[in-house]
Amino acid sequence: MYDKQVRRRRAVLALLVVVSLILLTAYFGESAGSPLHSVQRGVVAVLSPVQEGASRALKPVRDLFGWFGDTARAKKERDQLKAQRDRLLHEVAGYQVAVQENEELRRVLALDDSNGLDAYDKRTVRVIGRPPNNLLLDRLQVDAGSSAGVRVGDPAIADGGLVGHVTFVAPDTSFVTLITDPSSSVSVKVLNALGDTGLLKPSVGDPLDLLVQLLPRHAHIAPEDVVVTGGFRSSRLESLYPPNIPIGRVTRADPEELASDQQVHVAPIADLRHLDFVQILVGGDGGAGAGSVARAQAGVAGGP
Amino acid sequence: MIGSERYQLPLRLAALGFLTVVIQIAAVSQVTVFGVSVDLSPLVVASVGLLAGSLPGAVFGFAVGLFVDVALVQTLGVTSLLFIAIGYWAGRLRELRDPAHGLTPLAVGAAATAFATVGFALMQFMLGVRAPVSWLLLRQVVVTILIGSLLALPIYALVRRVVQGSLPDDPRRRRRRAYTTGGLSPLQRPSAGR
Numbered sequence: 001m002y003d004k005q006v007r008r009r010r011a012v013l014a015l016l017v018v019v020s021l022i023l024l025t026a027y028f029g030e031s032a033g034s035p036l037h038s039v040q041r042g043v044v045a046v047l048s049p050v051q052e053g054a055s056r057a058l059k060p061v062r063d064l065f066g067w068f069g070d071t072a073r074a075k076k077e078r079d080q081l082k083a084q085r086d087r088l089l090h091e092v093a094g095y096q097v098a099v100q101e102n103e104e105l106r107r108v109l110a111l112d113d114s115n116g117l118d119a120y121d122k123r124t125v126r127v128i129g130r131p132p133n134n135l136l137l138d139r140l141q142v143d144a145g146s147s148a149g150v151r152v153g154d155p156a157i158a159d160g161g162l163v164g165h166v167t168f169v170a171p172d173t174s175f176v177t178l179i180t181d182p183s184s185s186v187s188v189k190v191l192n193a194l195g196d197t198g199l200l201k202p203s204v205g206d207p208l209d210l211l212v213q214l215l216p217r218h219a220h221i222a223p224e225d226v227v228v229t230g231g232f233r234s235s236r237l238e239s240l241y242p243p244n245i246p247i248g249r250v251t252r253a254d255p256e257e258l259a260s261d262q263q264v265h266v267a268p269i270a271d272l273r274h275l276d277f278v279q280i281l282v283g284g285d286g287g288a289g290a291g292s293v294a295r296a297q298a299g300v301a302g303g304p
Numbered sequence: 305m306i307g308s309e310r311y312q313l314p315l316r317l318a319a320l321g322f323l324t325v326v327i328q329i330a331a332v333s334q335v336t337v338f339g340v341s342v343d344l345s346p347l348v349v350a351s352v353g354l355l356a357g358s359l360p361g362a363v364f365g366f367a368v369g370l371f372v373d374v375a376l377v378q379t380l381g382v383t384s385l386l387f388i389a390i391g392y393w394a395g396r397l398r399e400l401r402d403p404a405h406g407l408t409p410l411a412v413g414a415a416a417t418a419f420a421t422v423g424f425a426l427m428q429f430m431l432g433v434r435a436p437v438s439w440l441l442l443r444q445v446v447v448t449i450l451i452g453s454l455l456a457l458p459i460y461a462l463v464r465r466v467v468q469g470s471l472p473d474d475p476r477r478r479r480r481r482a483y484t485t486g487g488l489s490p491l492q493r494p495s496a497g498r
Contacts, residue, residue: 016362019381022381043374051329054331065335129375132341136424136425139376183433203440204440208339273336
């Protein structure tokens with residue numbers, strides 16, 4: 001009797017482990033349109049209304065727990081923002097003159113600026129889910145999908161800054177992979193005197209500390225310099241993101257680190273840990289090309 | 305075992321697993337403490353293993369893990385593999401040692417959180433996430449384990465409350481079965497009447 005129980009227990013355990021391994025192997029080797037991914041997409045589509053309801057119902061609880069941290073952070077931010085506001089007021093006057101000059105010069109040269117944010121429709125969507133482990137997978141689930149025109153590769157913004165891009169789409173829900181996800185890398189431009197370009201990646205273990213890498217070793221970058229998307233376009237590839245979306249401000253630019261590792265540290269503009277809503281940039285000429293590249297990549301990689 | 309009672313435990317565990325994952329994704333994961341978000345699912349799986357045994361623990365771990373992987377569009381099988389081990393080991397601890405100390409769930413919760421966090425990181429590295437190990441990463445893993453340990457006791461109490469009365473060797477159930485099958489209640493025993 002005892003032996004029978006032991007055998008049964010071991011058999012069930014072995015069966016569960018084998019099923020898990022089969023699923024893992026099959027899923028990892030599959031493309032985005034394969035049966036397991038389709039089943040997953042179907043389950044996510046069925047679950048998304050439940051999650052949306054739960055997210056709305058549990059918002060007061062989230063807000064209560066978030067209130068303590070938010071209050072402490074808000075006081076610190078208030079002082080920083082006051083100092084920043086005073087400095088920016090001086091800068092704005094100079095920029096307004098520059099913008100006017102720029103518009104006049106563009107008219108003279110007949111430059112095409114249709115690749116900017118104006119070329120996109122902005123869909124405001126609600127965040128309805130998040131994975132528990134944001135160290136290695138940093139994503140958001142939102143309440144809009146392909147039925148709202150969202151496609152794989154569409155960029156997402158919040159608080160006026162870049163958040164990430166769409167990597168999985170179901171009819172009524174989609175997943176946005178954040179710029180703090182380890183797999184994320186964004187071509188960026190630092191708005192310093194020379195407009196140095198680099199690659200933005202999250203720092204390991206502290207995803208909110210972003211790094212702009214591959215910068216020139218002797219670049220003149222100072223704290224508070226703004227970092228925006230580069231939006232490159234070559235004959236073969238195109239950036240996922242349109243150019244000039246603000247991403248963050250430089251927090252640390254150590255000349256020694258720049259010379260040795262060619263990198264500076266950046267804090268994101270968007271509050272990536274407390275997002276309730278994001279805007280997905282849908283459509284647009286730039287997005288079509290970028291989306292097709294992302295879709296091709298998703299297909300090859302076997303998922304988001 | 306009476307027919308309706310036979311399905312009580314699986315039904316309660318199914319409801320518990322479903323609610324755990326939905327609440328985790330919709331609310332708990334969106335609140336960060338010291339930069340990390342709490343993961344309730346390994347704690348719930350370990351508690352079920354401790355209360356119900358190795359086999360229900362492993363099956364529950366597999367189901368919850370698979371649900372997490374599907375709902376979060378992760379690689380299927382990663383979380384279920386980890387949670388099978390957590391549920392099974394917690395159940396074996398109960399079966400082999402039958403620990404009676406009140407802080408056992410805390411130690412098991414800490415071990416379950418550590419196993420889930422480190423195991424998930426290792427699986428991701430093996431699956432190709434290029435992220436070198438750093439002190440910051442280790443610090444966050446430690447904070448996650450500490451927070452998991454703090455929540456282990458309340459989660460265990462909650463899970464016990466949910467499954468209470470439906471466990472095969474639950475004391476209440478044993479008593480009830482004895483009465484319904486003709487056994488004497490303590491009040492009817494001859495010694496009690498003296």
